[in-house]
Amino acid sequence: MSHTTLKPTAAPTGAAASGQGPRRVSGARRGREPRAIPYTLLAPAAVVLVVVVGYPLVRLVLISFHDYGLRSLFTGVSPWAGFANYTAVFHSADLVPMLVRTALFCLALAGATLVIGMACALMMKSLGRRMRSLMVFSLITAWAMPNIAATLLWTWLFQPTYGVVNWLLTQTHLFGDLRQHDWTASAVSGLFMVWLLVVWQSVPFVAVTLYAGVSQVPAEYYEAAELDGAGYLRRFRVVTVPFLRPVLLLVAMMSVIWDFNVFNQIWLLTAGGPHGGTSTLVVWSFTKAFASQSYGQGAAIAVLSTALLTVLMWYYVRRMVRAGEGL
Template sequence: MAAMSVQSRRTGEPPGTVRKEKAGGPPRPPHRPRARAAGRAPYLLLLPALAVTVVLLGYPMVTNGVLSFQNLNMGQLIQHVTEWNGVDNYRQILGNAEFWRVTGRSLLFTAANVLLIMVVGTLVGLLLARLGPRMRLTLLFGLVLAWAMPPIAATTVYQWLFAQRFGVVNWVLDRLGWHGMADFNWTGSQFSTFFVIIVLIVWQSVPFVAINLYAATTTIPKELYEAAALDGAGVWKSFASVTLPFIRPFLYATTFLEVIWVFKAFTQVFAVNEGGPDRLTEILPVYAFIEGMGGQHYGMGAAISLLTIVILLALTSYYLRIVLRQEEDER
């Protein structure tokens, strides 16, 4: 009581008065329920996308995995009989020399396509950065049209272009003096068929790379080019010291995507010649389809498709490891 009386004399307030905090005092700590709700918000926003991904991708993957452990053909499918055979499908596939030939062919096919796509796409992207507004708009319009064309429609056009009797390519080559090409069958051998497929895939994939790299060049400050020019840098040195460091992350990302897209390119390879002639142009997705659907060994086809995914994951993880190692060395 004595202490309260002394305090009231100092402040001039009656005893028992509760003093309010000043407006400029320290802020109160945030309310915990609100903080928890704010922490859950990103996960709640991602939940619909995750649910759709699980339904559209997870369920087929699980079903495919279950089929890969079954001996399923048309007879069992009609009779609704489930015959489990464990890992026999995988044992037969991994012990088959044809599977490893197709795997090596798929890796070479992917490497050749990705290399050509990245080189041509980079050159076209740099060309877009140097063109005037009208020419750039015209070229961008053509690239978007090529990119937006459905794969089956593009494949049909290329089949017409490389047709044996009435193809435009054979007609042009004949007019240029190569008369032996007037009636050449482009799908009659392994290498010529692969040539047509590679040209088709490169033509469809270059627009994506070119537009992405052109967008990357727009982020480069012009002052850096002016400084390089003052230092006496030529075109190549300016590209190596200014342009390349800025577009390198885009090159890494687009190469990663192209590896995935080319490795699983089923439509173009199957539509051009169905993996022929003599199954010499089959890559893993086409091989899985022909063994599964064509041979009516559905469990075998499911096992091949899962092994294809495993190989693709190993390939992309190896590429990502190389990229991360290079970035660490640059730092």
């Protein structure tokens, strides 16, 4: 009679004893959780953007399709006008001059801001720590000045009879007696005065942003270019500019947006005059809506301006994304 020997089995321990073995997370669940995190983090900002920007924009588009005038403010009734407001805007004799003036003025502002901002950034990189800190402090102080306060200060500086700028120019004896000169009497001098103010307000942000980019360029690249016999301008062209291309596109895009929407400086300094010579699309939309009491046409001009700026920004964003991918 044979005896079967039974071997004792090891007692289950740990997770096996409790029946909880290692769980395997499915690949689909692993893929869903990280993808949902960015959308979850962006959701609050998206909600605020829709409420703050989305509703006014939709309301603006609706007003542009209605005959919304002074009577509508009291009665609350605005008849449907269809594309009549847009037709009136496109047939207006002011449309082409406004478009040309806005484009040239925006180009002059953005170009000067980028050139002067880049020069300030390169200057800060070459200065010592104390002088660089003083320069950054001065730029931040100018940038932090409220828009309205800076514009009123500019009005005092260029004021006839008592203006500091007129007095200083008169003391140089280069342009004759300018103490009674009115800068707002002509469109050219009025736009020049606004151009100086907007550039002065915009340069600090661009300069500090570009300095942050310039300070991140590795010094080895400059040393290698210098060993190859490259001068300062060539080092700037082959080293600095390629590294700063994404940052340059970013500040250029933001400068175009800001300069396209300049209103306070123009309205407080020249009120769009003389004879509309300093008006841009933004000022034209305001005067058409509130001076002519034609809110529908004012809204139509604002919608066209927004569409034009959106197309331009789409082009800039594509360039910026491609520049970032090329690094």
